[in-house]
Structures are given as C-alpha cells and as structure tokens.
Amino acid sequence: MSSSGKTSNIGLSQFNGSDKPKWGQDYNADMRAIDAAFGGLGAETKTYSNANDIRKNGFYNVCGELANSNVPNHHWYTIIHMNNLGVPGYARQVAFNFFLVDEIYTRQRSSNTGNWSAWVPILAGRNK
Numbered sequence: 001m002s003s004s005g006k007t008s009n010i011g012l013s014q015f016n017g018s019d020k021p022k023w024g025q026d027y028n029a030d031m032r033a034i035d036a037a038f039g040g041l042g043a044e045t046k047t048y049s050n051a052n053d054i055r056k057n058g059f060y061n062v063c064g065e066l067a068n069s070n071v072p073n074h075h076w077y078t079i080i081h082m083n084n085l086g087v088p089g090y091a092r093q094v095a096f097n098f099f100l101v102d103e104i105y106t107r108q109r110s111s112n113t114g115n116w117s118a119w120v121p122i123l124a125g126r127n128k
Contacts, residue, residue, distance in 0.1 A: 002026050009085055010037045051093060052116060054081045061098070071095060072105045072119040087111055095119065 002022050005014035010033045013026045047061040051070040054060055060079045064071040071077045076098035084090035089111025097103035105119040 010034065051077075051079055051095070054079065054093070055083075057081060057083055062095075070116070072097075072103075072121075075099060075103075089114060094122070 002019065003013035003015045003026055004019050005016065006012065007014060012030045012033060013021070015021055046058070047063075048054055049063065049066050050068055051060075051062045058081055060081060062069055062071050062077050062079055064074045064077060071079075072095060077095040078098055079096075080094045082092050082094075084092075089109070091109040093107055093116075095105045095107075102123055104121070104123040106122055107117045107119045109116045
C-alpha cells in the first residue's frame, strides 16, 4: 500500500507505521500535485479587462480605462488575487496603481453573496 493518508489541501502523501511507500510513485505524484497547485503562481502576469473575472490565485494587470473594469479608478493596476483555501467563495484582491507608487487598495468577495466589497484604500497618498 502507498500512503494511507493525504493532506487536506492538495492531497500529498501522509504515511503511518503500517504503510509501505512506493517512493517513485508516491514522490512523483506529490511533485505533480505541488506543480499543479503552485507551479504557475507568479510565473506570469495576465491581463484582464474586468477584475471581477479573476478566479485563480496570481498576479494580474487590469486597465481602469475600460468600461466595467471594476478597479478603483481610471488607471492601470497590478492586482494580486488570493482565494481563501479554507472557505470556498471567499477571495481578496490587492490593487497596486501601476503608475502611482503611493496608491494601494484592497477588497474582498464573500461566499455568501459572491459579491465584491467596495475598494478600500490601504495607501492613498499625495496623488489623491
């Protein structure tokens, strides 16, 4: 028998005293699971026209000059999108103004309604 247990988030092998690991099989399967779960995180930045369409954890660019872009104002933003691993449906976004270093916002999505909160400034300095 391979591992008798799996981790709760991405299903990595967990062994107990009576397990007989198949190291090539178990290790390779675990590495594929890690790669699938985290391999693309931060590897590239994608561009979206609407921040509400972002679903996967990662880094994104969104142009505020487009209608219905759902960003704080009419600028380009780099957005970090993070899903809550413990509670499906909850997510947080942090938006960094691409041109103004002193403008950062955050908002969250609730699993109860699926709606995003309003953007709240974390840092809105001299350029506001």
